[in-house]
Amino acid sequence: MLIIVLLKGVPARTTQAVQIGGVLNREAMELVLNPHDAKAVEAADFVKRRAGGKVVALSMGPDMKLIPLMKPLYDAEVSGVDEEYILSDRKMAGSDTLATSYAVSLGVKKLVEMHTAPIGELSAEIRRGGYSDTVKAKAAALYGANLLTNRVYSELPSVRDSIVHRFLAGELTPDAALAELAAEMERVSKFIVLSGVKTTDGETGSVGPQVAEGTSELLGKVIPHATYVEDFDVDPATWTLSSERRIGYLSQKLEMKLPALLTVAAEYRPREAPASWAKEVRASNYKGKVLQATKWTADDLGADPKRLGLAGSPTIVGAGIDIGKPPVQKKVGESLVFLKAAPQMELDSKKYGPYSPGDLVQGLPGPAVEKLKSEGAVGAFTIEMLAEELFR
């Protein structure tokens, strides 16, 4: 199964975020991987142990910054990610969630096509009635490029029953081989996309569901999603996924047919993968890892430039504002307040008061305040007065 993990590079310290016109300049600051994404990597590792396949990390942002951040993921968890792809292009700079989701959806589509197309090429080779040498050479090259599963072709000593192996040994007719390849094509198109529930910079949580919507549009079929998934299992025999999430005071179990997208909550803990499925897992696995990240530009993705970057972003971030008005404050031991009620007084034909106990002494002329002090009518605000008025 193609297991795609979405990752984002976020500012290491939010206070040092460099913004130009409300847009983060990711090239100018220290980035870290979004902490919420660690759960998606854990979940991907589980899916690979459960169903086999390939874990592919997909990110978007400046490739020079992201490559070193993503490198350690090859060794993450039990088996780590197998391949890394970075969508990097100035045309994508300034993307809001809509434009980001569009670009990421194109990336997902390209990954899916990249893994189904080789099966098509091999099928064409067989259909052409090609000599066994050409079929074998084609299969070996695609397997070497990490694009065919062990089920199709394998150099593992433990796998002797790949489709190509049996075809070349005369155990499969061309039609039978083509039927098995068609089934494999179907299997590979049952991908799963995993992401963190949100990022620590934007905190929107929108990109996950929007990538489900974006891939639905681009692939022409509904890709279901579940957000804040706390637990899930994949059944590779039926290509269904069962997920559990909390909605307020309810827990909802959603059953989905693959392909599907999940955002993985902090509460998620991977399940045990049953050992009984080990042979199938191996058959669905690919040759190994590609330890060098691949960069894709807008042109590589065949993107519509009007849907990328600032042009493709409906939202605009305006000037920041400070929150809240400074409240009228009473400081214990400092603020001068009335200790008892005082009637209205007239000083220099201006009226002040009347005052209740606890009222701040504000705006009264100095001499009047001194007089009130000497009379014991005003004094410092005490913790007892605070206790009294808090719950009055």
Added chain:
Amino acid sequence: MSGESKGVWVYLQHARGDLTKDSLELLAAARGVSSKLGQQVVGVLVGSGTGALAEKAVAYGADSVLAVDDPVLKDYFNLAYADAIYSLVSERKPYILLFAANEVGKDIAARVAFRVPTGLATDNVQLAVEDYNNPALGQFKNLLIQIRPDFGTRLARIYTPRHRPQMATVRPGSFSPLDPDPGRKGTIEKVPFAPREYPARVAEVRDLPPPVPDLAGADVVISLGMGILKDGSGNARDPLEAYRYAQQLKETLERKYHLRAEIGATRALVYAETKGLEGLIGKANQVGQTGATVKPKVYFAVGVSGALQHRVGMQNSAKIVAINTDPGAPIFKIAHYPIVGDLYEELPRLISAIGGGRDA
């Protein structure tokens, strides 16, 4: 396009046969916006047998309600609900569409926004209507100003000038529901739903116990921050001691004033997984942007510095008492009762002052 789109739409979430509190807050938010625009507030209900809910929505501020009612919509299901809302939006073109920023609102709003397509400003804490001038794009009259926490230390204004509807999610707790007026008149229109095949289904829905503590419903919240790890002289302290003081304050308030008090915490303290506080302070205690938004009668911020992410979750509290050793702590900018000092001295003093005197 903007010329013809009209109406301030609100997605009305419901659970257990009633509108959620978040929905009532959204109606209040929408009324504020609609009064400035001179447009109607339209509630959008999706479900099965929602007639009584539509009437309740009118009493709480909706001018009309569009009820997509079908037995297949009985349980919340993101794909079907998004389809129901999208088809109404594409047909009737609202000016604004609001959702609560919770598990359901964010789930549907994101898909609908992509499909329209339009922008989606999430987690707004305020909404306004203003004209907007952009040198590159032109002038826009009466735009929805979506105000949400920024990455840094402030709030940001988000504009969606060129696309309709302007879509936003609103943080629960940011607005107060209006007083219901059973005499308010509004139209209720039933809208049919055209079900289709989905590659997903709701297999099971189970009740979960309410979160403990229920911060949002508390009269008083006593929040602890990283400041509890040290006293005024900078010596390390057992944070359990501060927790016990908070517990003592909570019990005092419950006994003396019959108020429901709960203990909260900052994200920093929750994530620090402090030794001694295991099982006492967890995710359910967290107040702030990624935790609960609270609006109690009295909020105690004990050893809380007051990062923006914390303040957006408690700034609307009626009275804020803050105890901190650092006079420059940002929490003091919004506290009504700043106490600069050692919490290990000031908090016990405050508790004994509150606990003294006759019981109410």
